[in-house]
Amino acid sequence: MLALYDWLRRCRKGSELLATLNLAADRPGLFHPDEALGPPLALYHRPCRRCWIYPAADGGRSPYCTACHAVAAGETDARRRVRRAVLVWGFVNRVPDRLYPPSSSVCETYGVHRADDQRFLLALNRRSLKPWLQELLLYHGTDLKGLLQIFPTTGDSHRGCMGDVLAKAAHLEARYPADLLRVRFFSNAYHLFAADRKNDATGAPFEATEFLRFLEMAAVFRSLLRPEGQQMLYELFDLKDVQEERFYWGRFMGFLSPEARDMLDAWKIRQWPKPQVRLLYDLLDYVVYTV
Numbered sequence: 001m002l003a004l005y006d007w008l009r010r011c012r013k014g015s016e017l018l019a020t021l022n023l024a025a026d027r028p029g030l031f032h033p034d035e036a037l038g039p040p041l042a043l044y045h046r047p048c049r050r051c052w053i054y055p056a057a058d059g060g061r062s063p064y065c066t067a068c069h070a071v072a073a074g075e076t077d078a079r080r081r082v083r084r085a086v087l088v089w090g091f092v093n094r095v096p097d098r099l100y101p102p103s104s105s106v107c108e109t110y111g112v113h114r115a116d117d118q119r120f121l122l123a124l125n126r127r128s129l130k131p132w133l134q135e136l137l138l139y140h141g142t143d144l145k146g147l148l149q150i151f152p153t154t155g156d157s158h159r160g161c162m163g164d165v166l167a168k169a170a171h172l173e174a175r176y177p178a179d180l181l182r183v184r185f186f187s188n189a190y191h192l193f194a195a196d197r198k199n200d201a202t203g204a205p206f207e208a209t210e211f212l213r214f215l216e217m218a219a220v221f222r223s224l225l226r227p228e229g230q231q232m233l234y235e236l237f238d239l240k241d242v243q244e245e246r247f248y249w250g251r252f253m254g255f256l257s258p259e260a261r262d263m264l265d266a267w268k269i270r271q272w273p274k275p276q277v278r279l280l281y282d283l284l285d286y287v288v289y290t291v
Contacts, residue, residue, distance in 0.1 A: 002053065005115050007031050007067070009163035010051055014082040014153025017162050019074030021111025021123055023067075030067050038065070085110055085153050086126040086286070089166070091173035092146030092181070095120050096139070106131040118146070119173070121166070126152070126286045130215040137181075137208060145178045148208065151186040168192045176205060183211040187282040204275070217267070218283035223290045224260045230284070233269075237277055 004024055011017040023030055038047025038055035048054050048065035050072070057066050064072060099112055099122055108125035109132075115121065124132060129150065136144070149169050154162045172195055176182055184203040186192055195203040206214070225233070232252055239245040249270070253261055264270075269277070 001032060002051075004031050004113055007051075008113065008121065009166055011071075011162045013075075014085060014162055015075045015078040016071055017087075017153060018078035018082055018085060018110050018123055019071050021113060021121075022078070023070055023074055024113065025111060027070070030070055033065075033067065081110055081125075082153050084125050084127070085123050086129055087151055087153060088120075088122040088124070089149045089151075089169040089173070090120045090122070090146065091118060091170075092120075092144055092148075093118065093178055094144070096136070096144065098139075099136075107135070119170075123153075127288050129286045130212070130219065133183075133208065133212050133215070137212065141181070141208070144181050146181060147173055147176055147178075147205075148181070148183045149173065149186070149192070149203075150183060151189045151192060154189050162189075165189045165192055172196075181208040182206065183208050185211065185279070185282075214279060215283055215287060218280055219287035219290065220263065221280060222284050222287055224257070224263050229256060229260065230281070233264075234277070234281060237274060 004020075007020055007024075008017060011020055020031075033054060035054060037053060039045040041047065045060065046056070048056055048068050049063045050068035051065060054065035054067070056062050056064060057069055062069055095114055095117060099120060107128040109128070110123040110125070112123070113121040122132075149172065151165070151169070154165060169192060172184075172192065182205045184195070184205050186195070186203050191202045221230075229252075232255070236245065236248060236252060239248065253264075256264070272280075
C-alpha cells in the first residue's frame with residue numbers, strides 16, 4: 001500500500017500535485033485502496049499506466065486505476081492555479097497543530113500534507129507567502145526550529161518531474177542544525193538540484209525573520225518603483241565600466257520619484273551584491289502591489 005507521500009512523488013506535473021493534495025483532503029480513502037495489485041504487463045493486460053501498481057478501472061477499459069483517474073480528472077481545475085502556486089517543504093522540530101493560524105483568511109491555500117510529526121508540504125498562492133510566514137512567526141516563531149524550503153511547482157509541462165523535486169527537497173532538509181528557523185528560497189523548482197554546488201548562491205539559507213524582511217522590502221520596492229524603473233535599475237547592475245555606471249546612475253536617480261529615490265538611498269542598494277539584487281527581483285512575484 002502506498003502512503004500519500006508516495007502518491008505525491010508519482011506526480012510529474014505541478015497540476016497533478018495540486019490535484020492530489022485536493023483529493024487527499026476531500027476523499028482521504030482514495031489513496032489507500034484495499035484492492036489487490038494489478039496484473040503484470042502483458043499484451044492484453046496491464047496495470048494502471050500512471051502508477052503501474054494497481055489494476056486499471058472499469059475492468060481494464062480505463063488506462064488508469066481509480067486513484068490515478070481521479071487525479072487526471074482533477075488536473076483541469078488545478079491547471080488554473082498551478083502558475084500561481086508555491087510549495088513549502090518544512091522540516092521542523094514539531095509541525096504546528098494549525099499550519100494556517102486563526103487569521104489565515106488572508107492566505108489562499110491549495111492543499112497541505114503532514115508527512116509525519118516533523119515534515120509537511122504546503123501549497124499556497126505565491127502572493128500569500130508573506131502573510132502566511134508572518135502568521136507562522138507570530139504564533140510559533142519562538143518555539144519553531146528547522147528548515148523551510150520554498151519553491152514553485154514545475155508548471156504544467158511534461159518536462160522534468162515534480163516528484164523528483166520533492167525527493168530532492170527531502171534530501172536537503174537536514175543540512176543545517178535545528179537551532180533556529182531557517183528559510184531556503186528557490187525561484188525555480190529545478191534550482192534545488194544545484195543547491196549543493198560550491199560557489200553557487202542559489203537557495204542560500206536565511207533566518208526566517210530575515211527572509212520575511214526581504215519580502216517586505218520587495219513589497220515596498222514594487223509599490224514605489226514603476227516597472228520601467230525596475231528594469232532600468234536591474235540593467236545598471238550589469239554595467240562594468242565605473243564611469244559609465246556613475247553617469248547612468250545619476251540620470252536614473254533624476255528619473256525617479258522622491259519616494260523611490262529616498263528608498264534606494266536608505267537601502268544603499270548600489271552596494272548590494274548581485275545575488276542579493278537577484279533575490280529582491282525574484283521576490284517581486286510573491287508580493288502584492290500597494291498604493
